[in-house]
Amino acid sequence: xxNVLSMYRTVKRLGIPDSQIILMLSDDVSCNSRNLFxxxxxxxxxxxxxxxxxxVEVDYRxxxxxxxxxxxxxxxxxxxxxxxxxxxxxxxxxxxxxYMTGHGGADFLKFQDAEEIAxxxxxxxxxxxxxxxxxxxxxxxxxxxxxxxxxxxFYSPNxxxxxxxxxxxxxxxxxxxVELGVAVIDRFTYYSLEFLENIKDKTSNLTMKDLFDYLTxxxxxxxxxxxxxxxxxxxxxxxxxDFFGNVQEIIPDLSDSDGNNxxxxxxxxxxxxxxxxxxxxAIEASGNSSDVLEENKTNTLVLxxxxxxxxxxxxxxxxxxxxxxxxxxxxxxxxxLASTTNGVIFTTLCFILYKFVIVTEPKN
Amino acid sequence: MSLLEKLHRxxxxxxxxxxxxxxxPKLSKLFTIVGILWLCxxxxxxGNFRNTYFSENALMPNxxxxxxxxxxxxxxxxxxxxxxxxxxxxxxxNTVVSDWLNDIVGVKTAIHHNSRYGDTLYGILNAQRGDxxxxxxxxAPWQNSEGDLNTSxxxxxxxxxxxxxxxxxxxxxxILVLSDNSNVALRNWVEAYHTSLDLTGGSIEASxxxxxxxxxxxxxxxxxxxxxLNGDLPNLDLVNxxxxxxxxxxxxxxxxxxxxxQARDFQARLETLLLGVExxxxxxxxxxxxxxxxxxxxxxxxxxxxxxxxxxxxxxxTFGRIVEAxxxxxxNLLEKFHQSFFFYILLAPKWFISIASYLPxxxxxxxxxxxxxxxxxVNNEFSSLPMSSTHNIQALLLLGCCLIFTFVLSRGFSLVIxxxxxxxxxxxxxxxxxxxxxxxxSNLKSLTKLIIKPELGYRLKCFAYLFFSVxxxxxxVLNFSLSYVISILxxxxxxxxSSNSILKNKVFLIISNPFISTFIATSLxxxxxxxxxxxxxxxxxxxLGCFTWFVICIGWxxxxxxxxxxxxxETLNKIEHKSNINKQE
Numbered sequence: 050x051x052n053v054l055s056m057y058r059t060v061k062r063l064g065i066p067d068s069q070i071i072l073m074l075s076d077d078v079s080c081n082s083r084n085l086f087x088x089x090x091x092x093x094x095x096x097x098x099x100x101x102x103x104x105v106e107v108d109y110r111x112x113x114x115x116x117x118x119x120x121x122x123x124x125x126x127x128x129x130x131x132x133x134x135x136x137x138x139x140x141x142x143x144x145x146x147x148y149m150t151g152h153g154g155a156d157f158l159k160f161q162d163a164e165e166i167a168x169x170x171x172x173x174x175x176x177x178x179x180x181x182x183x184x185x186x187x188x189x190x191x192x193x194x195x196x197x198x199x200x201x202x203f204y205s206p207n208x209x210x211x212x213x214x215x216x217x218x219x220x221x222x223x224x225x226x227v228e229l230g231v232a233v234i235d236r237f238t239y240y241s242l243e244f245l246e247n248i249k250d251k252t253s254n255l256t257m258k259d260l261f262d263y264l265t266x267x268x269x270x271x272x273x274x275x276x277x278x279x280x281x282x283x284x285x286x287x288x289x290x291d292f293f294g295n296v297q298e299i300i301p302d303l304s305d306s307d308g309n310n311x312x313x314x315x316x317x318x319x320x321x322x323x324x325x326x327x328x329x330x331a332i333e334a335s336g337n338s339s340d341v342l343e344e345n346k347t348n349t350l351v352l353x354x355x356x357x358x359x360x361x362x363x364x365x366x367x368x369x370x371x372x373x374x375x376x377x378x379x380x381x382x383x384x385x386l387a388s389t390t391n392g393v394i395f396t397t398l399c400f401i402l403y404k405f406v407i408v409t410e411p412k413n
Numbered sequence: 414m415s416l417l418e419k420l421h422r423x424x425x426x427x428x429x430x431x432x433x434x435x436x437x438p439k440l441s442k443l444f445t446i447v448g449i450l451w452l453c454x455x456x457x458x459x460g461n462f463r464n465t466y467f468s469e470n471a472l473m474p475n476x477x478x479x480x481x482x483x484x485x486x487x488x489x490x491x492x493x494x495x496x497x498x499x500x501x502x503x504x505x506x507n508t509v510v511s512d513w514l515n516d517i518v519g520v521k522t523a524i525h526h527n528s529r530y531g532d533t534l535y536g537i538l539n540a541q542r543g544d545x546x547x548x549x550x551x552x553a554p555w556q557n558s559e560g561d562l563n564t565s566x567x568x569x570x571x572x573x574x575x576x577x578x579x580x581x582x583x584x585x586x587x588i589l590v591l592s593d594n595s596n597v598a599l600r601n602w603v604e605a606y607h608t609s610l611d612l613t614g615g616s617i618e619a620s621x622x623x624x625x626x627x628x629x630x631x632x633x634x635x636x637x638x639x640x641x642l643n644g645d646l647p648n649l650d651l652v653n654x655x656x657x658x659x660x661x662x663x664x665x666x667x668x669x670x671x672x673x674x675q676a677r678d679f680q681a682r683l684e685t686l687l688l689g690v691e692x693x694x695x696x697x698x699x700x701x702x703x704x705x706x707x708x709x710x711x712x713x714x715x716x717x718x719x720x721x722x723x724x725x726x727x728x729x730x731t732f733g734r735i736v737e738a739x740x741x742x743x744x745n746l747l748e749k750f751h752q753s754f755f756f757y758i759l760l761a762p763k764w765f766i767s768i769a770s771y772l773p774x775x776x777x778x779x780x781x782x783x784x785x786x787x788x789x790x791v792n793n794e795f796s797s798l799p800m801s802s803t804h805n806i807q808a809l810l811l812l813g814c815c816l817i818f819t820f821v822l823s824r825g826f827s828l829v830i831x832x833x834x835x836x837x838x839x840x841x842x843x844x845x846x847x848x849x850x851x852x853x854x855s856n857l858k859s860l861t862k863l864i865i866k867p868e869l870g871y872r873l874k875c876f877a878y879l880f881f882s883v884x885x886x887x888x889x890v891l892n893f894s895l896s897y898v899i900s901i902l903x904x905x906x907x908x909x910x911s912s913n914s915i916l917k918n919k920v921f922l923i924i925s926n927p928f929i930s931t932f933i934a935t936s937l938x939x940x941x942x943x944x945x946x947x948x949x950x951x952x953x954x955x956x957l958g959c960f961t962w963f964v965i966c967i968g969w970x971x972x973x974x975x976x977x978x979x980x981x982x983e984t985l986n987k988i989e990h991k992s993n994i995n996k997q998e
Contacts, residue, residue: 082581085580
């Protein structure tokens with residue numbers, strides 16, 4: 050539980066808003082009567098940081114956390130009245146970070162006590178997402194026993210995966226809290242967080258490779274695994290903030306006025322270059338008094354810095370609808386993508402370490 | 414199928430089947446020997462037992478630091494010095510302690526009055542944040558199984574309840590039970606709790622009975638008792654928790670009070686195993702009731718923790734920490750104890766044999782009775798008689814009559830014994846009458862003119878052994894030890910062959926008689942003549958619900974009676990003798 054809440058706290062610290070985080074907690078440990086510190090969850094025995102103290106938005110809790118709901122969430126197969134806040138509103142430009150933890154084994158992870166998700170289930174769900182253009186890149190991170198088996202079945206492109214332990218290998222907890230009488234955090238997550246603490250802001254240049262190199266056997270006590278064969282980019286080029294931080298950038302929409310042939314994203318180096326150029330230009334041009342975005346013939350942009358901020362704000366607020374829309378007025382020519390290089394929607398998922406189902410009925 | 418047919422033909426051609434049929438008595442003996450060796454040689458041998466392990470992840474024993482330490486020492490001492498003053502006064506001790514408990518925040522108390530077995534004071538500490546549907550019991554009888562005053566046990570229990578009331582972690586209610594004794598008074602309270610008491614604290618998941626007589630401050634080691642009534646054992650996870658917690662506190666554990674608890678060699682394992690089997694077979698009967706047995710039959714996992722010695726290394730707060738840590742572990746449970754094993758035999762605190770390994774021992778012996786039954790049908794010249802022959806029907810009728818007779822006897826004897834209570838001389842007299850009558854029945858042949866037909870004799874034996882085999886097989890899952898012990902004690906019954914001398918048969922009959930055999934066996938184990946044993950058996954049924962008495966009377970005595978009847982035939986002797994001679998020729 051603390052694993053997930055710590056990860057949740059980290060991505061929030063790096064600027065991902067709650068609206069883009071789906072947090073699934075299968076039990077309310079903070080209010081469990083066995084918790085010596087009511088209302089609090091700690092990830093360290095020093096009790097310095099209450100993970101539950103700040104505002105925590107749990108999207109799926111308790112018995113809502115099921116394999117079915119998780120697969121539905123990924124593939125967006127809901128009925129109409131399912132609230133937007135509980136959906137994964139991503140498109141082909143979104144980078145998704147998925148973190149899972151709990152009891153697991155070879156090719157499965159337990160959900161609650163009654164069911165489990167198989168590695169192939171996730172692989173198939175990811176492929177559906179790919180076919181439905183629901184993601185640009187996925188970073189899948191899992192901390193459980195024999196975690197590396199969980200990503201072994203993936204077959205869809207642009208997925209980077211990382212697990213805490215090999216087949217037939219356990220993942221270990223980092224330390225126990227003798228007051229609570231439980232192990233509060235697992236090694237893999239602990240050292241991942243330790244690394245992520247180095248990222249002070251969104252401009253960090255640390256890459257995924259740095260993260261993977263950081264998680265050595267000495268620290269984690271199990272062989273962490275990384276799967277890169279589905280991923281097009283070199284991990285040493287992938288910034289941590291591509292998945293963990295909310296770095297907003299603007300890229301140009303190269304389509305014609307009918308909206309065809311949209312090109313965007315960093316998959317195309319040329320686009321990426323243009324995007325960078327444009328953004329630089331835009332910022333440089335911030336002294337210009339013009340209130341509207343103007344397109345000149347060479348695809349340069351003149352706008353005020355404030356407008357960029359305002360526009361970005363709106364984009365984020367309206368989620369992927371805004372990202373998809375053509376915009377109005379002068380904005381028509383521009384498309385802001387809350388993702389491409391930026392992490393947009395994070396799915397954080399948790400199944401707590403131990404049993405949590407309490408069915409109480411008078412037994413006499 | 415063709416392969417099977419081929420095998421069958423091959424076997425028939427080589428005369429294997431005939432050979433097997435003629436050697437049925439030998440096979441029967443062989444199976445019994447295998448059954449005995451299985452338990453006594455095979456199981457304790459290296460490689461046949463396993464290390465215990467925690468099956469339920471949620472238990473997490475010893476993960477939390479235990480705080481019942483020096484700060485509580487003076488509180489325990491205070492309670493102890495006060496209790497020493499009142500412990501002998503059964504009239505006021507409950508009311509005084511009740512006042513103390515009422516002073517503890519969150520505790521409600523009540524006294525369960527029972528004029529026959531004694532009053533029981535209990536207090537319920539409601540879990541502040543729990544839902545109050547489940548409970549853990551901390552029981553400290555005023556008097557322990559040996560009749561000693563449980564002064565320290567009661568003091569530690571009260572101090573613990575006071576200490577527990579300050580913790581917010583409890584998700585289960587904690588019930589402190591102070592009964593007059595660890596025996597019927599506690600049992601009566603448990604029954605009342607589930608039937609008639611007004612103040613209750615939800616379903617009891619686990620209970621720990623504290624046994625710490627005297628006023629010493631120190632403990633040398635801990636004895637752990639776990640065998641319940643009727644073959645009921647606490648979930649192995651609870652025993653594991655107790656063992657792990659005790660060893661974590663640096664104390665040694667003696668299972669069932671075995672003397673040689675440090676050794677781990679073959680002999681020590683065998684001794685521990687046999688002691689466990691003995692405790693289980695005699696639970697509630699020959700063995701003192703430690704307290705945890707009282708919770709049997711209500712799906713409550715229960716152990717008794719007994720402090721031994723007064724030199725150290727541990728002190729009285731260690732004893733409290735054992736309970737504290739165990740309760741915190743059980744408190745973590747979200748479900749009932751359902752993982753791990755409910756059927757096991759322990760060879761050492763951390764070694765066990767699961768049911769799959771030890772069950773064959775009893776099965777082999779019950780098979781040997783089935784073989785003896787088969788032998789009584791096929792190995793004589795009456796084997797060709799049709800199934801509906803009058804002898805079969807007569808034998809079945811006799812089985813019915815014997816069943817009715819043994820049932821009436823079991824009820825009648827319990828009435829006779831219990832009319833007079835626990836008077837020793839009276840019990841001894843009744844026991845002697847019972848044993849005498851059995852001796853008479855064993856000599857039915859020489860003392861009476863009763864004669865039955867030889868065919869009937871064989872059929873009687875056949876049904877008797879078959880009946881016994883079925884009884885044993887059904888019993889071995891319920892109470893393995895009882896089934897195993899009875900099957901061995903009764904085995905001489907199957908050796909009864911008319912070719913033997915009359916004296917030999919007589920001896921076999923006498924030693925396999927349920928009452929005589931029980932009397933001798935328990936007397937040998939206890940090293941004194943157990944004149945009270947039948948009274949104990951009857952009382953165990955009435956007070957504790959222990960069914961051993963009926964197993965002995967109906968399950969064992971019925972076939973024995975039939976075998977004794979079948980022996981009453983002189984012509985049988987001659988005929989069988991003749992057929993044996995024929996075979997030899």
